[in-house]
Amino acid sequence: MTIKLYSWPSSSGTRVAWALEELGVPYEYVELDAKKLEHRTPQYLTINPHGKVPGLSDGDLTFFESGAIVLYLGDKYGVEKQLWPGSAGQARADAVCWTVWAMTELGNYMMQYLYHGLDTPFSYKPEDRSKACAEYNRSQFIRGLDALQARLQNREYLLDAFSLVDIPAASWLMLGTKFGIKLDTHPRVANWLKRCGERPARKRAR
Numbered sequence: 001m002t003i004k005l006y007s008w009p010s011s012s013g014t015r016v017a018w019a020l021e022e023l024g025v026p027y028e029y030v031e032l033d034a035k036k037l038e039h040r041t042p043q044y045l046t047i048n049p050h051g052k053v054p055g056l057s058d059g060d061l062t063f064f065e066s067g068a069i070v071l072y073l074g075d076k077y078g079v080e081k082q083l084w085p086g087s088a089g090q091a092r093a094d095a096v097c098w099t100v101w102a103m104t105e106l107g108n109y110m111m112q113y114l115y116h117g118l119d120t121p122f123s124y125k126p127e128d129r130s131k132a133c134a135e136y137n138r139s140q141f142i143r144g145l146d147a148l149q150a151r152l153q154n155r156e157y158l159l160d161a162f163s164l165v166d167i168p169a170a171s172w173l174m175l176g177t178k179f180g181i182k183l184d185t186h187p188r189v190a191n192w193l194k195r196c197g198e199r200p201a202r203k204r205a206r
């Protein structure tokens with residue numbers, strides 16, 4: 001049975017679409033119409049109980065949370081495509097850790113910094129912004145970038161070669177750099193992000 005990805009373009013579902021495009025597994029992109037609240041229907045809530053995109057079904061299994069979906073796709077389809085470490089060694093441990101870190105730390109600190117500290121279309125109104133929040137989240141975000149920069153010393157990707165592990169962190173930073181995040185002080189991160197952005201699968205992902 002075909003994999004179905006429930007999403008809409010330029011959303012958290014895009015990182016899942018990117019992973020599927022890299023894997024080259026057949027899937028159906030089911031575009032939900034947010035204006036029609038198609039992500040809140042009782043039927044869709046059986047796939048994503050939070051009423052958000054993405055949702056994914058693969059046979060009888062259903063998934064929500066883009067990071068969890070990347071972990072699943074890596075385990076199930078990534079090993080034979082050499083896009084996910086197969087053995088239970090350090091590379092696999094790193095894959096899980098960097099994926100979870102990108103989804104829980106990097107993305108959240110970056111978004112809170114954008115909401116409070118920068119002028120973007122989705123930032124809070126100036127009167128609602130907190131300077132303390134902006135500064136705290138910026139400092140935590142920079143700590144994350146520092147760790148990423150260190151990880152990329154003597155390697156081009158988070159593991160030894162490009163893998164699905166690069167997708168969560170890169171997709172967050174693609175969003176951030178579009179809206180004012182600067183990577184001048186983290187050149188290895190900037191170069192890695194450029195390499196990730198040039199991948200044909202990323203360009204195909206909606």
Ligand SMILES: N[C@@H](CCC(=O)N[C@@H](CS)C(=O)NCC(=O)O)C(=O)O
Pocket residue numbers: 010011012013039051052053054064065066067
């Ligand atoms: N942590 C979730 C975030 C999902 C999320 O916030 N999706 C947004 C689109 S990017 C959404 O569906 N928003 C609609 C809503 O909140 O009603 C993930 O990574 O899957």
